[in-house]
Amino acid sequence: MKFIVNGGKKLEGEIEVRGSKNAATKMMVASLLTDEECILENFPQIGDTEITRELCESIGSEIKSEGHTLSIRTPKITSFRVTELSRRNRIPILALGPILAREGKAEVPILGGDKIGPRPVDIHLESLRALGAKIEANGNYYYAEAPNGLRGAKIHLRYPSVGATENTILSAVLAKGQTLIENSAVEPEVIELILMLQKMGAIIETGSDRKIFIEGVSRLNGVSHDILPDRNEAASFACLALAHPKNKIKVRNARQKDMITFLNSVRRIGGEYRVENDGITFIGANGLSANNIETDTHPGFMTDWQQPFVILLTQAKGTSIIHETVYEDRFGYIEDLNLMGANIKVFSKCLGELPCRFNGNGEPHSAVISGPTPLSGRNFKVRDLRAGMAHLIATLIADGESIIDGIEEIDRGYEDIDGRLKSLGANIERK
Ligand code: EPU
Numbered sequence: 001m002k003f004i005v006n007g008g009k010k011l012e013g014e015i016e017v018r019g020s021k022n023a024a025t026k027m028m029v030a031s032l033l034t035d036e037e038c039i040l041e042n043f044p045q046i047g048d049t050e051i052t053r054e055l056c057e058s059i060g061s062e063i064k065s066e067g068h069t070l071s072i073r074t075p076k077i078t079s080f081r082v083t084e085l086s087r088r089n090r091i092p093i094l095a096l097g098p099i100l101a102r103e104g105k106a107e108v109p110i111l112g113g114d115k116i117g118p119r120p121v122d123i124h125l126e127s128l129r130a131l132g133a134k135i136e137a138n139g140n141y142y143y144a145e146a147p148n149g150l151r152g153a154k155i156h157l158r159y160p161s162v163g164a165t166e167n168t169i170l171s172a173v174l175a176k177g178q179t180l181i182e183n184s185a186v187e188p189e190v191i192e193l194i195l196m197l198q199k200m201g202a203i204i205e206t207g208s209d210r211k212i213f214i215e216g217v218s219r220l221n222g223v224s225h226d227i228l229p230d231r232n233e234a235a236s237f238a239c240l241a242l243a244h245p246k247n248k249i250k251v252r253n254a255r256q257k258d259m260i261t262f263l264n265s266v267r268r269i270g271g272e273y274r275v276e277n278d279g280i281t282f283i284g285a286n287g288l289s290a291n292n293i294e295t296d297t298h299p300g301f302m303t304d305w306q307q308p309f310v311i312l313l314t315q316a317k318g319t320s321i322i323h324e325t326v327y328e329d330r331f332g333y334i335e336d337l338n339l340m341g342a343n344i345k346v347f348s349k350c351l352g353e354l355p356c357r358f359n360g361n362g363e364p365h366s367a368v369i370s371g372p373t374p375l376s377g378r379n380f381k382v383r384d385l386r387a388g389m390a391h392l393i394a395t396l397i398a399d400g401e402s403i404i405d406g407i408e409e410i411d412r413g414y415e416d417i418d419g420r421l422k423s424l425g426a427n428i429e430r431k
Contacts, residue, residue, distance in 0.1 A: 001406075001407050001408060001430060001431065002403055002404060002405050002407060002430070002431045003392065003395075003402075003403070003404040003407050003410075003418060003428055003429070003430060003431075004401065004402075004403050004428070004429045004431060005377070005392070005395040005396060005401065005402045005403075005404065005426070005427065005428045006377075006400070006401050006427035006428075007375075007377055007395050007396050007397060007398040007399060007400060007401075007402065007427075008244075008397065008398065008399045008400075009396075009425050009426060009427050010244075010246040010247065010425055011240065011241065011244070011246075011247045011248075011249060011396065011421075011424040011425050011426055012246075012247065012248050012249065012424060012425055013249065013250070013423060013424045013425070014249070014250040014251075014252050014279075015237050015249060015250070015251060015252065015420050015421075015423070015424060016252040016253055016420075017229040017230050017233045017234045017237070017251060017252065017253040017254055017279075018042070018044040018045075018046075018068070018229070018230055018233060018415050019040075019041075019042035019043055019044045019068065019226075019227030019228070019229065019230060020044070020189055020192075020227055020228050020229065020230040020231065020232075021044055021046055021048050021049070021230060021232070021412075021413045022162075022189045022230075022232075023189040023192050023193065023227050023228055024040065024043055024044055024048075024049050024052075024227050025048055025049060025052045025089070025091050026091075026094060026166050026170075026189065026193050027040055027192075027193065027196055027225065027227065028040070028049070028052045028053070028056055028061075028070075028072060028091075029052070029056075029091060029094045029095050029098060029170065030098070030170060030193060030196055030197060030200070031056075031061070031072045031073075031074065031223075032056065032059070032061070032074050032077070032095060032098035032099065032102070033098045033101060033102075033170070033173065033174060033197075033200070033220045034074075034200060034219070034220040034221055034222055034223075035073070035074060035075050035076070036073065036221050036222030037071055037072070037073040037222045038071070038072050038073070038200075038222050038223050038224075038225070039069060039070070039071050039072075039222075039223070039224040039225070040069070040070045040071075040072070040225055040227055041068065041069055041224065041225065041226045041227065042068055042226050042227040042228075042229070043065065043068050043069060043070040043227060044068070044227070044230065044415050045065075045068070045415050045416075046411065046412060046413055046414065046415050047087070047408065047411045047412035047413070048089050048091075048412045048413060049070075050087075051085060051087045051088065051089045051091070051412075052089065052091050054085050054086060054087070055082055055085055055091060055092060055095065056072060056074065058079065058082065058083050058085070059074070059077055059078060059079050059080070059081075059082060059095070059099065060074050060075070060076050060077050060078035060079065061073065061074040062074070062075070073222075077099055077102045077103050080099050080103040080105050080106050080107060081106075081107040081141075082095055082099075082106075082107065082108045082109060084109070085109075088109075088111065089412070090111055090119070090163065092108040092109055092111070093108055093111065093121050093124055093142070093163065093167065094163065094166055094167050094170060095108055096108055096124075096128060096133070096135075096142070096144050096167065096171070097128065097150070097167060097168075097170040097171030097172075098170055098171075100128075100133060100144055100145075100146045100150060100171065101149070101150065101171070101174040101175075104145065104146055104147050104149070105143070105144065105145045105146075105147075106143075106144045107138070107141045107142065107143045107144070108141065108142055108144075109140055109141055109142075110137060110140055110141060110142055115329070115332060115383050115384040115387075116327045116329055116330045116332075116384055117327045117328045117329045117330070118328075119327075121163070121164075123157055123158055123159060123161050123164035124161075124163060124164045124167045124168075125142070126155075126158075127155050127157065127164055127167060127168040127171070127181075128144065128150075128167065128168075128171055130153040130154075130155045131146075131150040131151060131152070131153050131155075131168070131171050131172060131175055131179070132146055132148075132149075132150050132151045132153075132175075133145065133146045133150060133171070134146070149174075149175065149176055150171055150172070150174070150175035150176070151175055151176050151177055152172060152175050152176065152177030152178040152179040152214070152215075152216055153179055153180075154179070154180045154182070155168060155179065155180065155181050155182065156182040156183055157181065157182065157183045157184060157185075158183070159183070159357070160183050160184055160185040160186070160210060160297045161185060162185040162187050162189070162190060162297075164185075165181065165184040165185040165190055165212070166185075166190060166193055168181050168184075169181070169190075169193065169194065169197070169204065169212065169214065170193075170197075172214040172216060173197055173202040173204070173214060173216065173217065173220065174216060174217065174218070174219075174220065175214075175216040176216050177215075177216055178213070178214065178215050178216070179213070179214040179216070180211065180212075180213055180214075181211065181212040181213075181214070182210065182211055183210050184210050184211065184212045185210075185297060185298065186206070186210055186297075186298055186299070187297070187298040187302075188228060188231065188257075188258045188298070189228070191206065192227070192228045194206065194212070195225070196223060196225045197220070199223045199225060200220040200221055200222070200223045201217055201219065201220045201221050202214070202217060202220060203215040203216075203217060228255070228258070229253040229254060229255055229258075231254070231255070231258040231259055231262075231302070232302070232304045232305070232386070232413070233413075233414060234251050234253075234254035234255075234258075234259060234280070235259065235262050235302075235304070235305040235308055235309070236308045236389050236390075236393065236414075237249055237251045237254075237282070238251055238254070238262070238266065238273070238280070238282045238308075239308035239309055239311055239312045239393055240308070240393045240396060240397070241282035241283065241284055242266065242271040242272075242273075242282050242283075242284055242285075242288070242312055243284065243311055243312050243315050243393060243397045244284045244315075244397045245284045245285055245286045246284060247282075247283075247284035248281065248282070248283045248284060249281070249282055249424060250276070250279050250280070250281040250282075251279050251280050251281070251282065252278055252279040253278065253279055254279050254280040256275045256280065259280075260299065261299060261300060261301045261302070262301065262302070262305055262309075263275075263280075265291065265293060265301060265309065266282075268291045269288045269289055269290070269291045269312070269313070269316050269320075270285065270287055270288050270289050270316075271285070271288060271312070272285055287317070288312065288313075288315055288316035288317065288372075289316055289317050289318055290313065290316045290317060290318030290319050290320040290369070290371065291313075291316070291320055292320060292321040292322070292323075292352070293306070293309060293320070293321075293322050293323070294322075294323040294325060294352040294353070294354045295322070295323070295324050295325055295326050296325055296326065296354055297326065300354075303324060303326035303327055303330060304386050306322060306324060306330060306386075307330070307333060307386045307387050307389065307390035308386075308389065308390050308393055309322075310322060310334075310337070310344070310367065310369060310390065311337070311390050311393045311394050311397070313369045313371060314337065314342040314343075314344070314369060314371050314372065314373050314375065314394075315371060315372045315373075315397070316369075316371045316372060317371060317372055318370075318371065319368060319369070319370050320368070320369040320371070321351045321352070321366065321367070321368055321369075322351075322366065322367045322369070323350060323351050323352025323354065323356070323365070323366050324365045324366070324367075325350075325352070325354050325355075325356040325357070325358070325365070327365075328357075328358045328361070328363035328365055329363060329364070329365075330365070330386075330387075331346045331364055331365070331367050332383050332384075332387065333383050333384075333387035333390060333391060334346055334367060336378065336380045336383075336391060337375075337390075337391075337394060339378055339380075340375040340376055340377070340378045340394055340395075340398055341373050341374055341375045341376050341398075342369070342371075342373050342375065342394075343369070343370040343371070343373050344367055344368065344369045344370075345367070345368045346364040346366070346367050347364065347366045347367070347368065348361075348362045348363055348364050348365065348366070349366055350365075350366060351366035351368065352366065374398075374399065375394055375397060375398035375399070376398050376399050376400050377395060377398050377399065377400030377401045377402040378395075378398075378402050379402060379403040379404075379405070380402075380403075380404060380405070381404075381405045381406045382404060382405065382406040382407060382409045382410060383409075384409060385409050385410065385412050385413045386413075388404070388406070388407065388409045388410040389410055389413070389414060389417075391404060392404060392410060392417070396421070396426055396428075407430070418430050
């Protein structure tokens with residue numbers, strides 16, 4: 001499928017942020033820990049939640065959805081194997097713990113790297129092994145066993161990986177005894193997963209200094225939980241508003257507390273915003289100025305904000321530098337932006353001060369942006385979800401027509417994106 005976009009139109013009005021993709025999918029997996037019904041409110045209807053639905057249904061979940069409410073109940077795990085799914089996302093590895101807890105064995109597909117880097121799961125596996133799981137790679141699958149159940153352990157994560165932290169939490173809540181996770185990820189989506197699990201009967205404490213303490217319980221109950229608003233969607237819409245002086249967009253449900261670093265960066269480049277009770281209004285203006293950004297784990301500048309922010313920096317006066325320290329290959333979309341008129345050069349050196357795992361390994365993870373540069377319409381294929389959204393923003397502020405192919409990738413994370421953009425005045429058609 002394609003989007004045909006005629007850019008340069010004034011975008012004005014309100015757009016509502018949906019529930020977070022990266023929380024909703026994990027909460028569906030958390031529901032596998034109980035045989036009772038779990039109700040998820042503010043549930044986003046996106047490709048990634050459909051893929052996760054297929055996963056859950058393939059192992060016994062009964063799922064009903066109405067509007068933005070999802071009911072999921074897994075009375076019995078009917079298969080310990082997560083079979084070949086018709087589409088892929090990175091969620092199956094997180095199902096290892098819940099299936100192990102209920103069945104004593106589990107099998108999930110091995111996922112390779114994708115367009116933003118090799119994305120290993122070595123830290124996930126180290127943690128599960130520390131909790132007593134025996135895991136072996138079996139062809140295209142990881143097969144895990146814990147016939148006598150998992151046991152609590154002290155685990156120090158080598159890197160505060162979001163997925164590895166979530167996997168460890170999901171595995172430890174029903175393990176025997178206590179677990180201490182050190183150097184854990186503390187992203188808002190991780191904290192929200194903890195809140196849901198606490199309501200389900202888990203005992204979890206978050207300490208200072210990236211520590212999470214879990215006391216295993218013998219069973220968990222059903223829950224009703226509201227999914228937090230998606231801060232990646234919010235940042236995308238914010239950048240769309242700020243990138244063109246004619247635009248003014250209220251991003252309804254955007255939460256200041258989840259976007260502190262983003263909002264500081266907006267202010268540093270001269271962007272205007274107003275925090276209101278029910279959202280944040282972003283106001284496009286002339287005269288944005290360049291600045292430097294280093295992506296990092298929370299509470300740093302999020303890697304998923306990098307791509308839409310780069311579009312903003314192409315419209316800012318001066319030279320901006322971005323140092324991407326979370327993924328080694330997240331600048332592939334720059335080539336297309338340069339063909340639209342941007343002036344961005346990518347370097348493998350660390351152009352920043354944060355400690356970076358990619359130092360000296362030749363990966364193109366720093367970018368220098370010279371602006372402002374007008375952008376003009378162009379045809380291209382979506383590379384990955386966030387890059388696809390960044391391209392969409394670029395085409396909306398560019399002059400002329402663009403055709404964006406492969407938009408299923410954008411649909412994985414953004415519900416009815418064309419419908420919502422049209423309501424702001426965008427000229428966008430889905431073909
Ligand atoms: N990493 C390892 N080993 C591991 C796990 C991670 O080396 O065992 C590395 C990764 O290769 C990457 C870095 O650590 O370089 C960060 O990975 P992390 O595990 O923190 O990320 P994730 O759990 O795979 C989630 C989101 C991403 C988001 C990151 C960072 C989901 C489904 N995905 O990924 O979102 O960028 O956290 O905040 O929650 C997206 O939504 O488009 C997206 C990519």
